[in-house]
Amino acid sequence: MHPNYGLTKSLEESKAEETFVDPLPRAVLRPSSFMLLDGEWRFALDLDDTGILKSWHLGHQYEHTAHWPGSIEDHMATAKIQHGESTSWKDKIVAWYEREFPLPELANGNGHPHSILQLTFGACGYETRVWLNGIPLRTIEGEDVHVGEYTSFSYELNPSILRTVNRLTVRIADTMDAEIPRGKQESHVYKRGGIWYQTYTGAVRSIWLETVERNRLRSRVGVVSSIEDNLVRFNFTARIHDPGHYTLRLKIYHRIQDSSEPIVTDEFPFCLEAGEKRQRVVVEIPDAHLWSPEDPHLYRLKAQLIDEDGYVAEIETHFGIRKIESRGCSIYLNNQKIYLDGILYQPAAATYEEIKDHMYAMKKLGCNLVRIHIAGVDPRIYKMADRLGLLLWVEVPSPHSSTQRSRVAHR
Incomplete structure (x- = not known):
């Protein structure tokens, strides 16, 4: 029997096992409430790039509407805006989006002493500026302009600028600059080389509001396994407003199990200053069950940051324990040689639901490897593959040229 078919379940059986559901494009779950801002937005091209000079963020008459998420190219085509001879663009594109939203009544309540309201973009760009009620916002990392088309970024909203009804304004700019990461898209370099892929930029993933704790673990978890020692190293980023003593408590479960008791619990004390701090901790998992394509066993992780008063901020994700390496001309998984039966996949403008259907189909074909070709992908695709x-x-x-500037932009 072909090893890739032996334990492959039917599409219906596999979908029935899905218990890890998150409508947001990220790889972790939070117990907090959220409000998606996807849907119809007002939309305008800024062909002469004068919107900032003319203070569009303070008020502008938008002639068109567009659906977020979606690309500027789609929005131009839908609005039948002609830029040159077609709805493509040649050197630079600037677009503005705007919508209103009511002040949400999210769980924990607005003004809860432990909570703040956070605005998150799943991905947007290449350059993104954001205003709330005409006031410029700065990302958690301190950026006035977020640079990068494939990474998530967030804003913590100051209650003093919130209104009963709020106006959110977004300016997105992109260029054909060969020194910025573009992937396999149209550019001056690729045009000369005979590759005719179209541009794809703009509002490419969801936007949402959610309540998050003032002192919390951010939605970034790294996992590194040492299968010989039954050890797993977790990398976390703590976001702290109130410096003090904290405890990081980790609870690990089998992802599918009857018992509600964790198989491992461990705690790590930290003294944390205000700001962001990366933390690395190592946990032993006795008799670790290794992940493989034939037996994709997963563990569920609950990570809790606990302050001195016992208040708990929690995130949840899942992970597999595995080791993959090359030895000579062969690939080894968990110290066993593996034959890679792979497929090339170019998701392009596919939605998450479409990508999910494609992934199930590739598994049903008997593949154990999917090569995703030069594209920014929804983070949920990783846990789906798991x-x-x-x-x-x-x-x-990647950029379309190799220079010092392009290498910095590709960091």
């Missing part, structure tokens, strides 16, 4: 038993070979978007 559940299905698919290895991922993900190529991140």
Whole structure:
């Protein structure tokens, strides 16, 4: 029997096992409430790039509407805006989006002493500026302009600028600059080389509001396994407003199990200053069950940051324990040689639901590897591949030239 078919379940059986559901494009779950801002937005092209000079963020008459998420190219085509001879663009594009939203009544209540309201963009760009009620926002990392088309970024909203009805304004700019990461898109370099891929930029993933704790773990979790020692190293980023003593408590479960008791619990004390701090901790998992395409066993992780008063901020994700390496001309998984039966996948403008259907189809074909070709992908694709038993070979978007500036932009 072909090893890739032996334990492959039917599409219906696999979908029935999905218990890790998150409508947001990220790889972790939070117990907080959220409000998606996807849907119809007002939309305008800024062909002469005069919107900032003319203070569009303070008020502008938008002639068109557009659906977020979606690309500027789609929005131009839908609005039948002609830029040159077609709805493509040649050197630079600037677009503005705007919508209103009511002040949400999210769980924990607005003004809760432990909570703040956070605005998150799943991905947007290449350059993104954001205003709330005409006031410029700065990302958690301190950026007035977020640079990068494939990464998530967030804003903590000051209650003093919130209104009963709020106006959110977004300016997005992109260029054909060969020194910025573009992936396999149209550019002056690729045009000369005969590759005719179209541009794809703009509002490419969801936007949402959610309550988050003032002192919390951010939605970034790294996992590194040492299968010989049954050890797992977790990398976390703590976001702290109130410096003091904290405890990081980790609870690990089998992802699918009857017992509600964790198989491992461990605690790590920290003294944390205000700001962001990366933390690395190591946990032993006795008799670790290794992940493989034939047996995609997963563990569930609950990570809790606990302050001196016992208040708990929690995130949840899942992970597999595995080791992959090359030895000579062969690939080894968990110290066993593996034959890679892979497929090339170019998701392009596919939605998450479409990508999910494609992934199930690739697994049903008998693949154990999916190569995702030079595209920014929804982070949920990683946990989906974990559940299905698919290895991922993900190529991140790259610049079209090699210079010092392009290498910095590609960091």
